[in-house]
Amino acid sequence: GENVEQHPSTLSVQEGDSAVIKCTYSDSASNYFPWYKQELGKGPQLIIDIRSNVGEKKDQRIAVTLNKTAKHFSLHITETQPEDSAVYFCAASESNDYKLSFGAGTTVTVRA
Amino acid sequence: GAGVSQSPSNKVTEKGKDVELRCDPISGHTALYWYRQSLGQGLEFLIYFQGNSAPDKSGLPSDRFSAERTGGSVSTLTIQRTQQEDSAVYLCASSPLKGDIQYFGAGTRLSVL
Numbered sequence: 001g002e003n004v005e006q007h008p009s010t011l012s013v014q015e016g017d018s019a020v021i022k023c024t025y026s027d028s029a030s031n032y033f034p035w036y037k038q039e040l041g042k043g044p045q046l047i048i049d050i051r052s053n054v055g056e057k058k059d060q061r062i063a064v065t066l067n068k069t070a071k072h073f074s075l076h077i078t079e080t081q082p083e084d085s086a087v088y089f090c091a092a093s094e095s096n097d098y099k100l101s102f103g104a105g106t107t108v109t110v111r112a
Numbered sequence: 113g114a115g116v117s118q119s120p121s122n123k124v125t126e127k128g129k130d131v132e133l134r135c136d137p138i139s140g141h142t143a144l145y146w147y148r149q150s151l152g153q154g155l156e157f158l159i160y161f162q163g164n165s166a167p168d169k170s171g172l173p174s175d176r177f178s179a180e181r182t183g184g185s186v187s188t189l190t191i192q193r194t195q196q197e198d199s200a201v202y203l204c205a206s207s208p209l210k211g212d213i214q215y216f217g218a219g220t221r222l223s224v225l
Contacts, residue, residue, distance in 0.1 A: 043218045046214075
């Protein structure tokens with residue numbers, strides 16, 4: 001089955017700086033890669049996703065890059081704000097599949 | 113409209129007792145998923161429903177775990193004879209169709225004493 005590894009497990013950044021989280025996956029058949037943000041006491045919420053026919057996708061301060069050859073993808077948050085503090089999860093699955101394989105999560109803390 | 117609703121939000125039980133966790137998916141979503149989130153870990157897939165059928169139960173950790181879905185809507189996850197290692201947050205998600213974006217509920221935090 002799919003194995004997703006996520007690094008780092010914790011990340012502390014100064015407000016206004018950038019944050020980068022990296023994930024690798026094992027199954028070359030995976031072609032859908034969502035990122036979820038989980039705030040304390042809440043369920044994960046999708047913030048951005050990318051499919052394998054695209055190398056990069058951007059939505060305001062958030063961007064995701066995908067390298068299918070190396071089987072890794074990354075989340076980039078620019079101009080970080082205190083409200084970006086949360087746990088971020090990457091995941092992978094085959095398109096039209098139901099079973100998301102999640103990374104272990106990255107706790108991001110943005111220092112004011 | 114309303115999101116995925118789970119109840120109870122917190123459940124404390126004694127070892128050996130049975131528990132039922134409830135999930136109300138977003139109206140009209142045909143696919144429903146259960147995940148388990150242990151402390152400091154990612155989400156572990158448990159089971160998937162398409163309508164009232166569960167084509168994939170492979171993630172259920174043991175035969176003490178079961179789930180059902182009725183009317184293509186509400187789902188119940190039952191854990192029999194709970195053990196301390198069952199302590200975790202149980203998350204439910206739904207999507208319009210299989211493979212669509214999954215929308216998560218806030219979860220049920222289960223503590224087995």
